[in-house]
Amino acid sequence: MTGGSVARVLVDSPLPQLDQLFDYRVPDRLRDAAKPGVRVRVPLRSGGRIANGWLVELVASSEFEGRLSDLEDVVSEVPLLTPEVWALARAAADRAAGNASDVLRLAVPSRYVRVERAWAGAEPDAGPLPSTPPPVHGAAEGRIEAGLRSGERMWFAADPRPVRLETGAWVGAWAVTMAQAAAHVLADDRSSLLIVPDYRDQEQLQAALEAHLDARRIIRTDARQSGGARFRSFLDATGADARVVIGNRSTVYAPAARLGLIAMWDDGDSLMNEQLAPGVHPRDAALIRQEQSGAALLFVAHSPSVELARLVEIGWVREIPGARNARPRVIPTEHQAAHEPGSARIPSAAWRQAQEAVREGPVLVQVARPGNAPLLACDRCREPARCATCGGGLAIPREGGVARCVLCGTTANGWACPTCEGTRLRAVTIGASRTAEELGRAFPNTRVVLSDGEKPVLRVGAESALVVATRGAEPIADGGYRAVLLLDGERMLLRESLRVAEDCLRWWSNAAALVAPGSPVFLVGVGGALATALTTWRQGDWASAELASRRALRFPPAVRVASVTASTANVARAVDAAKAIDGVDVLGPTPVDESLARALVRFDYAAGAKVARELRSEMIRVATERRRPVAGRPVRRPAVLRVRFDDPEVP
Missing domain, CATH: 3.40.1440.60 (PriA, 3(prime) DNA-binding domain)
Known part of the structure; x- marks a missing residue:
């Protein structure tokens, strides 16, 4: 035509x-x-x-x-x-x-x-541009500013302490770093996209931005907004005025006039994993957008992800040194004296320090999980205790009595460990609610604050308090905590996942960064390389060592992995097509249920485009395959070939 x-x-x-x-x-x-x-x-x-x-x-x-x-x-x-x-x-x-x-x-x-x-x-009114932004907080003089001007890809280890803004609010130093970087870009009449895991981080970042910029230049895209408010924010971002857009993982796709900066806080947080198809991590989308736009890219964290360590190692991202070597005073307690009676499983040295610190201000106690019921493990080999009926975890009810399954309620009479055949159980995790109750009895004249996913607390004052929080739900304290106690480390490490050590180091690092300068952080029940990395505050070195270990085993992110799920025949055809490409190997397939199987396709990064094209072709073939109805049989649903690249659920 x-x-x-x-x-x-x-x-x-x-x-x-x-x-x-x-x-x-x-x-x-x-x-x-x-x-x-x-x-x-x-x-x-x-x-x-x-x-x-x-x-x-x-x-x-x-x-x-x-x-x-x-x-x-x-x-x-x-x-x-x-x-x-x-x-x-x-x-x-x-x-x-x-x-x-x-x-x-x-x-x-x-x-x-x-x-x-x-x-x-409406007439657009974005307010004035900033004139003379201050130097970017925590970085060596001028290093981040130079990277912003030249459109570099950068990684920066945030200053691990809370900072007081001119408005009087306290935020993490990382939020000030990102806000000041955005202010420098906005002063050149360019936009920024600032991506954080959840609304708690958004609150801190918005407070830091409002201390440096006109509020009309700030756009917040938040799932907690009404649909109309979120659509209005999106429309504002499509305008011709330079803006600073803050939000969660989908913010990486936001429109922006003259994009000058994409900044991401804590890219390894599990909340950054995109659950909806095709499951592209915002870190990968940010790398693509940086190449397309020429904008600067800034990763900020206390503990870098192993993926970020790989990008630094291959020279694709440059590490920016800090202006000073500040770090929290972390004290591992693996070999310290046993817990004192009524001390909520806290070692004696940490217990005494908490008693002294709580007289001066708030003390943070981080626990693994919410709730009351203590989860159990084998006393001999420390493997989590599972129900013989459904595989759920075993716990002791709040009212006491015999251990039972948290899912089906079956009692654990005659339980034996399938690993070592031990028969004795021990509590490895006590929920946040019960920990708060125990501490309330141990500190009768002290206010106890509970913060978890159901009842989040965003910030606490400088007055005396015991703050019990689940991982990731720790409120920020005015002036910082006078002590931080990291409990349940042993239990956290029992989770079956390739990333469990990486996640734990990040959770502990983020909590330790909330402490007041010079105040102690006690890491309870954990030793070895993880404790050393946290104590010396050299999480980047640990991530590099972890990357080397995964490279030897061909585990992500040393290689990429795609999971392929379909009928056995369709999985076989798909992986055969992929295996013809150099640098590709296949694990499986293994059965998922009666009708489906799953295989893992591992491949080098250079082969990613070819693997994606081959698997995409197989998806189209399966989706368009014609099926003839058979008399006397029910009509079958169309076959589906599901492919997920960089699947976070792959153990």
Whole structure:
């Protein structure tokens, strides 16, 4: 077809065979409204259906020689999909053998017509740009600022202490570092995307930003916002004014005028793992977007992920030195005296220090899990005790009595360890609620504060208090904690996961960074390399050593892994196609249930594009395979081949 306008449209569909641009003729009635980036409705040839889609681009002609169908309608009045976000979505989806439309569902929030029309009719007022931002906190003089100007990829170990803002609020030093970096970029009339794991971090980061910038320049994208408020924030980000956008993992896809910085706090946090297809980690999306845009990329953490250690090792990311060698005073207690009676499983030295510290201010006690019931393990080999009926954990009820399963309630009479055949049980984890109760009895005149996922506390004052918090839910204290006690380390390390040691080191590091300068941090019941890394505050060295160990075993992130799940026959065909590529090996397949099997495809990073194309082709083949109905048998559901690259659930 030649002459007139042709719209190239991405259909919003999870079907892999539809993950391409389709050409449609733009009818005269829609010529003014049909612009790149708007939502549209288009007809599909099968069954006369109408589908939603994105108008990606307008071209003068189509390579299709037949008759093009017309666009059905233009849905949005404002272009919502910018060319930069489309390029990122396409590249991220291709890297993970996924659909670009799935990525765009993460990138663009649901549309609210009234909000869109009000925004289109309003006069933008983004406030003034900052004039002379202060030096970036914690870094060697001028090193981060130079990287921001040249568009470098950087990793920086945050100053591990709380900082008081001019407003009087206390935040982690990492938040000040990121806010000041964004202020430098905004002073050059460029935008920033600041990505954090959850709303607790957003609160600190927003407070730090408001101490350095006009609040009108700050855009917050938060799942806790109403749908309309979130859509309004997205529309503000599509404007021509430079902004600072803060939010969780999906913020990496936010539109931004003249993007100058992508900054990410604590990229190893499990909350950064994208659960929705195609499951692209925001760290990987940020690396893609940095290459496409030329913006600076800044990773900030107390304990770097092993993936980040790999990027530093290969020279793709540069480590920025700190201005000073500040670190918390961490004291491991593995070989200290036994627990005192009524001390909530706290060693005697740490117990005495907590008694003294609580007179001066708040003391933090980090525990592994919420609740009351103590979880149990074998007294001989320390393996977690499991129910013989359903495999759930064994615990002692709050009211006491015989150990029973936390899932099915079966009592553990006659329990024997399947590993060492031991018959004695020991408590390895007491929940936050029971720990708070025990400490309340031990400190009768002290206020006890409980913070967990159900009842989160964001901050506490400088007055005396015992703060019992589950990992990741520790509130920030004005002036810092006078002591920090890290309990249940032994139990945390019992979790079956390749990343358990990495996660524990990060949890402990983030909690230790909340302590007041010079105050002690007690690590209870943990020794070895992890305790050394925390005590010396050299988490980067530990991550590098862990990377070397994984490289010897061909474990991620030394190599990439894709999980392939389907029927046994389809899994076999998919992995055979992948195995033809150099540097690829396959683990499995192993049965998942009666009808499905799963295989793990391991491959070098250089082979990633080829592996993704081969597995993508197999997904399309399975999805489009025709099935003839058989008389007397129920109609089978279409076969599915599920592929997940860099699957965080792979042990």
